[in-house]
Amino acid sequence: MGLKRDVSLSVGLRYKGPSGYLTYILHRIGGLGMAIFISVHILSAFLGGKTGVYLNGIYENWAFQIFIFFCVLFHAINGLRITILDLFPKLLEHQTEAIWLEWAEFIPLFGVAAYVISSAGLGA
Amino acid sequence: MEITVKIFRYNPETDTRGNYVTYKIEGDENDRVLDVLEYIKGMRDGTLAFRRSCAHGVCGSDAMRINGRNMLACKTLVRDVGANITVEPILGLRIVNDLIVDMEPFFDNYKKMLPYFINESPLPEDGRERLQTVEDRARFDETTKCILCACCTTSCPSYWANGEYYGPAAIVTAHRFIFDSRDEAADERLQILAETDGVARCHTAYNCTEACPREIKVTKAIGEVKMAMMTGKV
Numbered sequence: 026m027g028l029k030r031d032v033s034l035s036v037g038l039r040y041k042g043p044s045g046y047l048t049y050i051l052h053r054i055g056g057l058g059m060a061i062f063i064s065v066h067i068l069s070a071f072l073g074g075k076t077g078v079y080l081n082g083i084y085e086n087w088a089f090q091i092f093i094f095f096c097v098l099f100h101a102i103n104g105l106r107i108t109i110l111d112l113f114p115k116l117l118e119h120q121t122e123a124i125w126l127e128w129a130e131f132i133p134l135f136g137v138a139a140y141v142i143s144s145a146g147l148g149a
Numbered sequence: 150m151e152i153t154v155k156i157f158r159y160n161p162e163t164d165t166r167g168n169y170v171t172y173k174i175e176g177d178e179n180d181r182v183l184d185v186l187e188y189i190k191g192m193r194d195g196t197l198a199f200r201r202s203c204a205h206g207v208c209g210s211d212a213m214r215i216n217g218r219n220m221l222a223c224k225t226l227v228r229d230v231g232a233n234i235t236v237e238p239i240l241g242l243r244i245v246n247d248l249i250v251d252m253e254p255f256f257d258n259y260k261k262m263l264p265y266f267i268n269e270s271p272l273p274e275d276g277r278e279r280l281q282t283v284e285d286r287a288r289f290d291e292t293t294k295c296i297l298c299a300c301c302t303t304s305c306p307s308y309w310a311n312g313e314y315y316g317p318a319a320i321v322t323a324h325r326f327i328f329d330s331r332d333e334a335a336d337e338r339l340q341i342l343a344e345t346d347g348v349a350r351c352h353t354a355y356n357c358t359e360a361c362p363r364e365i366k367v368t369k370a371i372g373e374v375k376m377a378m379m380t381g382k383v
């Protein structure tokens with residue numbers, strides 16, 4: 026007897042992990058976002074016609090572009106951090122600092138890009 | 150001070166799912182969460198089930214989720230987690246009763262790492278110890294500290310998603326022997342860890358390192374094993 030082994034997504038997300046856990050979650054969201062972006066692209070080219078135009082409208086929307094920029098940029102910078110730490114395991118002792126450095130790069134880059142995309146989107 | 154403790158309860162004989170029961174008790178900020186649980190079990194509800202043995206952070210019996218994070222109840226003070234405490238079983242293992250989980254799968258993974266010294270070479274001429282330098286000893290010093298409490302393994306999202314993953318604690322054990330200059334089975338262990346459910350499932354979420362009550366840099370140990378696997382050099 027006993028309860029089955031079961032860790033649902035909501036239970037997992039509620040685990041109070043450290044800063045690395047947040048980047049872990051965002052990395053997955055980034056990957057999923059890019060997969061959605063590419064799928065919508067392929068679908069719109071494949072289906073064409075009115076549906077294609079509708080799908081084009083989704084990924085050409087400025088809000089979606091900000092989201093996709095977030096996904097690509099975060100996935101890239103976080104991936105770079107993971108790769109560097111994987112190649113130099115000694116640096117893993119400074120994982121917290123590495124994550125701060127990552128945010129220090131990501132926030133200004135994303136902030137500027139989000140500003141440019143949203144002002145162009147709102148101005149249009 | 151008044152301490153409010155919300156505890157996950159599950160009785161396998163009567164319940165089909167777990168529920169939470171809240172207890173309000175008088176305690177001190179310097180009490181440990183284990184003291185709080187002992188008080189509730191002794192004075193309020195004798196049916197409360199949890200594991201404990203040494204009560205001093207040595208045996209690794211009382212790993213649980215305290216306010217959403219894996220900790221040892223005997224090493225966690227009330228003042229560090231606040232007067233509102235939620236206590237739940239660790240994740241990724243079958244719940245047997247209240248805060249008690251089935252540790253068998255965890256120890257099965259541990260056993261897969263050949264967690265014992267392997268050396269078939271003849272003993273040194275004096276027939277006594279196999280000596281090693283201070284530097285060689287230091288290479289695996291940290292991973293000797295593991296108490297197999299499962300705080301790391303059950304904080305790992307890869308382990309939650311796939312119980313076949315050997316998990317951080319098993320890899321820490323393997324690390325302890327792989328980097329021991331006196332041991333001769335490093336290649337064998339690296340091969341085991343190169344399997345699908347080995348180190349490749351570590352996606353560096355760092356939950357394990359933060360959860361370790363012995364302050365072992367678990368992710369670093371896993372990183373060193375990954376590197377040894379890639380380069381073939383120990």
Ligand code: FES
Nearest residue numbers: 204206208209223
């Ligand atoms: S009871 Fe032994 S480690 Fe906590």
